Amino acid sequence: MATIVFCEDDPMIQKLVRTALRGSGHELHVASDGEEGLALIRSVRPDLIFSDVSMPKVDGYQLGDALKASPETAGIPLVFVTASVQRAQIAEAEQHGGAGVLPKPFTMAELRARVAEYLPAAG
Amino acid sequence: MRRRSFFVGVPVIYAVTVYLALQGAQTRGESAEVLILVVALSVAVGIVAWRFATRLETARAEAERGREELALVGQLSATLSGPLTAPAVATQFLSGIEALLPPAAVATLLQYEESAESVRIIAQRGGGITPRPGLEYPVDALPPAMRTRLIGDQKSFVVDDTSAVPDWAALVARIPGLVRAASFAAIPLVSRSRLIGALVLAGDRPNAVGRDQLQLLALLGQYVAGALHNALSIAEADARADREAVVNRISQRIYSNLDPDAVVASALEELGKELAVSRVIVSGAADTGLAVIHEWHAAGVEPVAVGARGELPLSTLAAREGRTIAVRDARVDPRLADPSLGSHALIDAGTMAAIATPIGLGGQLSGVLVLDQVGTTRAWSSQDVRLLEAVARELRTALEAAQLLQARERETARMLALHRASTLIAAETDPGDVVREVLEAASKLLGRGAASLYRWDDHAGVLRLAQTARAHGAAPPVLREGEGVSGQAFLTQRPVIVNDYPSWEHAVESTREAGQRAALSVPLTRAGQRLGALTIRSMHPNIRFDEDDARLLGLFGDQAVAALTTAELVEQQRRAVEELERLSGAKSDFVSIVSHEFRTPLTGIQGFSELMRDEDLTVDEMKEYASDINKDAQRLNRMITEMLDLDRMESGRMTLHLEPTDLNAIIARAAERLGPNAPRHPIELNLDPELPLVDIDKDKIEQVLLNLLSNAVKYSPGGGTIALTTRVEGELVHVFVRDSGLGIPADSLEKVFERYSRLESGATRYIQGTGLGLPIARQIIEMHGGRAWVESAVGEGSVFQFTLPMPAVVSVEGGSHGDDRLLRG
Numbered sequence: 001m002a003t004i005v006f007c008e009d010d011p012m013i014q015k016l017v018r019t020a021l022r023g024s025g026h027e028l029h030v031a032s033d034g035e036e037g038l039a040l041i042r043s044v045r046p047d048l049i050f051s052d053v054s055m056p057k058v059d060g061y062q063l064g065d066a067l068k069a070s071p072e073t074a075g076i077p078l079v080f081v082t083a084s085v086q087r088a089q090i091a092e093a094e095q096h097g098g099a100g101v102l103p104k105p106f107t108m109a110e111l112r113a114r115v116a117e118y119l120p121a122a123g
Numbered sequence: 124m125r126r127r128s129f130f131v132g133v134p135v136i137y138a139v140t141v142y143l144a145l146q147g148a149q150t151r152g153e154s155a156e157v158l159i160l161v162v163a164l165s166v167a168v169g170i171v172a173w174r175f176a177t178r179l180e181t182a183r184a185e186a187e188r189g190r191e192e193l194a195l196v197g198q199l200s201a202t203l204s205g206p207l208t209a210p211a212v213a214t215q216f217l218s219g220i221e222a223l224l225p226p227a228a229v230a231t232l233l234q235y236e237e238s239a240e241s242v243r244i245i246a247q248r249g250g251g252i253t254p255r256p257g258l259e260y261p262v263d264a265l266p267p268a269m270r271t272r273l274i275g276d277q278k279s280f281v282v283d284d285t286s287a288v289p290d291w292a293a294l295v296a297r298i299p300g301l302v303r304a305a306s307f308a309a310i311p312l313v314s315r316s317r318l319i320g321a322l323v324l325a326g327d328r329p330n331a332v333g334r335d336q337l338q339l340l341a342l343l344g345q346y347v348a349g350a351l352h353n354a355l356s357i358a359e360a361d362a363r364a365d366r367e368a369v370v371n372r373i374s375q376r377i378y379s380n381l382d383p384d385a386v387v388a389s390a391l392e393e394l395g396k397e398l399a400v401s402r403v404i405v406s407g408a409a410d411t412g413l414a415v416i417h418e419w420h421a422a423g424v425e426p427v428a429v430g431a432r433g434e435l436p437l438s439t440l441a442a443r444e445g446r447t448i449a450v451r452d453a454r455v456d457p458r459l460a461d462p463s464l465g466s467h468a469l470i471d472a473g474t475m476a477a478i479a480t481p482i483g484l485g486g487q488l489s490g491v492l493v494l495d496q497v498g499t500t501r502a503w504s505s506q507d508v509r510l511l512e513a514v515a516r517e518l519r520t521a522l523e524a525a526q527l528l529q530a531r532e533r534e535t536a537r538m539l540a541l542h543r544a545s546t547l548i549a550a551e552t553d554p555g556d557v558v559r560e561v562l563e564a565a566s567k568l569l570g571r572g573a574a575s576l577y578r579w580d581d582h583a584g585v586l587r588l589a590q591t592a593r594a595h596g597a598a599p600p601v602l603r604e605g606e607g608v609s610g611q612a613f614l615t616q617r618p619v620i621v622n623d624y625p626s627w628e629h630a631v632e633s634t635r636e637a638g639q640r641a642a643l644s645v646p647l648t649r650a651g652q653r654l655g656a657l658t659i660r661s662m663h664p665n666i667r668f669d670e671d672d673a674r675l676l677g678l679f680g681d682q683a684v685a686a687l688t689t690a691e692l693v694e695q696q697r698r699a700v701e702e703l704e705r706l707s708g709a710k711s712d713f714v715s716i717v718s719h720e721f722r723t724p725l726t727g728i729q730g731f732s733e734l735m736r737d738e739d740l741t742v743d744e745m746k747e748y749a750s751d752i753n754k755d756a757q758r759l760n761r762m763i764t765e766m767l768d769l770d771r772m773e774s775g776r777m778t779l780h781l782e783p784t785d786l787n788a789i790i791a792r793a794a795e796r797l798g799p800n801a802p803r804h805p806i807e808l809n810l811d812p813e814l815p816l817v818d819i820d821k822d823k824i825e826q827v828l829l830n831l832l833s834n835a836v837k838y839s840p841g842g843g844t845i846a847l848t849t850r851v852e853g854e855l856v857h858v859f860v861r862d863s864g865l866g867i868p869a870d871s872l873e874k875v876f877e878r879y880s881r882l883e884s885g886a887t888r889y890i891q892g893t894g895l896g897l898p899i900a901r902q903i904i905e906m907h908g909g910r911a912w913v914e915s916a917v918g919e920g921s922v923f924q925f926t927l928p929m930p931a932v933v934s935v936e937g938g939s940h941g942d943d944r945l946l947r948g
Contacts (some may be wrong), residue, residue: 009840010723010726010727012723012724012726012727012751012754012755013723013726013727013730015727015751016726016727016730016731016734016751019730019731019734019748020730020734032840033840054719056840057840082719083715083718083719083721083722083723084715084718084719104719104722104723104725104726105722105725105726105727105728105729105730106726106729106730107729107730107733108730108733108734108737109733
């Protein structure tokens with residue numbers, strides 16, 4: 001069983017994600033902004049992180065930079081959730097430590113698939 | 124012989140007769156009476172004989188004289204048909220009348236030269252002096268009385284006793300031969316009403332010449348006048364033929380040669396050599412008098428030099444008087460003493476005699492032709508005068524052709540240069556380069572002086588030097604209106620030409636000191652707007668500007684204006700493009716922000732509906748998710764509405780429907796609507812119950828309130844009370860929406876109301892939402908005549924507020940229920 005942290009400020013999407021991953025067997029933690037997310041990641045040490053790009057206080061890219069900077073968190077795969085997925089965004093995502101990009105709006109299937117990509121199936 | 128024998132024979136015969144008579148008387152005895160009778164008879168016979176002898180003598184003398192006169196006439200007629208030259212006629216005449224003259228008298232035959240205003244000795248005789256033929260005297264050397272009588276009236280002038288005339292010596296001072304004369308007579312020689320000359324007799328004693336003799340001489344004079352006239356006419360005809368040959372040669376050259384300069388040069392050479400003078404000069408009219416245009420000089424003579432001015436007093440005099448002027452001796456000629464004629468440098472340098480004739484027709488002076496003799500005086504003959512005048516006539520054509528050619532060449536050169544310059548200018552794209560090219564070209568074509576462009580600074584009220592070419596540091600950087608040529612041209616809006624800068628009243632001191640001699644400036648205008656001035660300046664003393672130059676500079680000025688206009692347009696366009704790019708950038712930012720925003724609620728809608736479709740859910744869950752979808756859909760709808768509002772605002776199509784409304788009620792309703800969506804944000808209402816009705820567009824104001832409230836929620840993500848307050852302040856209703864959230868930095872307090880505004884700090888990056896809510900809110904408030912703003916400090920929350928005027932704003936067109944007002948841009 002793995003731990004996932006999802007950083008997203010929009011409550012609707014938070015709810016959606018929670019519902020979507022309810023039956024995945026993974027433990028899900030949600031943070032509402034980058035600052036909260038950073039604290040959460042450090043305490044929980046997840047196996048996978050999803051983060052929206054635009055969030056208050058500390059946004060997704062800043063979060064990514066912070067995570068990359070710290071050796072304990074640098075290895076955790078980070079997926080950015082963003083509305084636009086042009087090559088520029090993908091490059092930018094990589095620059096800030098992102099392993100991949102999940103475009104918005106995403107279907108549940110897409111979300112689950114992404115999770116499965118980085119995490120082994122829960123027992 | 125006969126006389127002697129008569130006077131010897133008669134007394135002898137008488138003596139014999141008396142003796143015989145006496146002998147006879149003695150024989151007859153009547154001796155005494157017979158003797159008395161014989162004596163008386165003898166006396167009577169003697170008297171008669173004496174008378175007879177005297178009469179015979181007289182008759183003989185008369186006959187003798189008559190024969191002599193006849194001989195003289197015969198001689199004269201011989202001379203008439205004999206040699207034809209005037210001097211020969213004269214000499215023959217004088218030798219013929221020698222017998223009539225007292226031995227010590229000097230007889231002189233003078234020829235009168237009307238055009239040269241002089242008299243010349245053709246022959247002289249008697250008095251033991253050496254004849255001086257060819258000697259010439261100007262007419263004004265003769266005593267005035269003699270001039271009037273002899274030349275004016277064509278009558279004899281006689282002075283029987285010169286000692287009786289006061290100042291005789293002074294009167295004839297210039298004719299040394301007459302000073303010693305004791306008596307004087309001048310007899311005119313007139314032929315065909317024309318005074319040919321005079322016979323002048325100077326006696327060594329008073330009354331040397333008797334009246335009878337004078338009459339005879341006058342008579343004979345008529346005779347010889349005719350002969351002289353013929354001789355002179357023939358001589359003149361010969362001379363004319365020679366002259367015409369010269370003139371023909373010259374005119375042939377003129378008409379066969381297209382180069383007027385070469386023509387004039389060869390004409391001058393021809394003339395110079397023919398008349399054996401030192402220099403032949405043609406001068407032309409220039410602004411300040413005459414200047415030498417062409418010159419021929421004999422070998423060894425110093426040239427005056429083409430272009431020289433002011434050293435030709437005789438030419439100036441001839442030009443002024445419009446006729447030929449001959450000067451025998453320039454050093455003493457009183458006519459040249461007038462200082463306004465120019466400098467006597469040439470005269471001082473050796474020119475002694477000169478003759479000048481104007482070249483022109485009917486008052487139009489093209490120039491002056493001058494012959495000049497260095498080193499000796501010269502008595503110019505009427506031949507010389509006529510040849511000179513004939514050549515002058517021919518030259519007139521050549522000079523005019525030269526001037527026309529020159530003018531045309533100049534014009535052509537200008538046109539070519541202008542064309543070249545225009546091409547260069549057209550090739551330049553940078554307006555600064557264009558102006559530079561214009562200045563360079565203008566300078567080159569107009570005397571290679573400095574060229575400057577001045578621009579009018581309306582703000583400061585001065586002309587500023589914008590650009591300059593070939594300046595030698597003398598262009599003043601700033602000029603007032605009316606100062607200097609540039610200032611004057613700008614002020615009067617006409618070209619200004621100044622050819623004598625140092626004495627010009629509007630000259631700029633510093634420029635005058637720098638030595639500027641001439642300047643030309645044209646105003647620059649565009650559609651009546653005064654832009655500045657374009658100026659050319661010259662330090663060179665010989666450069667002068669004229670109307671043609673002003674016109675040319677005007678053409679350049681137009682190009683400069685075009686360049687300046689282009690520059691301005693280019694700048695405007697650049698700024699417009701910049702603005703467009705900025706807007707475009709902002710818009711694409713906006714579009715990306717908006718699409719980002721749209722995607723968020725869409726994610727919810729999509730996601731929840733997917734869940735509802737694919738998962739097994741409880742009914743409550745289903746209802747919950749449906750509600751979530753609904754909320755997101757509404758959110759999306761709001762976003763779309765705001766976008767449309769924005770569009771309508773931008774295209775000026777938004778209208779207000781005003782009605783008297785209870786503002787508090789609207790506020791309360793808005794709060795109510797927000798409440799369920801913002802559980803962490805309790806709303807506190809402080810609404811003034813005394814609040815009067817205000818004329819507002821209910822829906823729009825509610826929109827404003829919702830917007831402010833949602834902002835308050837966004838700006839306080841950690842939750843917190845939102846306080847809504849209404850208050851009356853004087854003529855206004857003041858509404859406050861206070862949150863206790865993040866606050867807004869001071870420098871962004873206005874920015875938040877800007878469309879698509881971005882607050883760069885990461886902490887507030889999300890807060891703008893669509894970026895349109897606040898701008899729309901402000902617009903709506905302002906349309907109502909109110910004001911919207913925010914007071915805030917970072918960390919201390921924000922107070923968004925607006926005012927609405929009360930009572931209602933001025934209604935546009937009556938109507939008690941509602942006013943429709945169009946939003947203006």
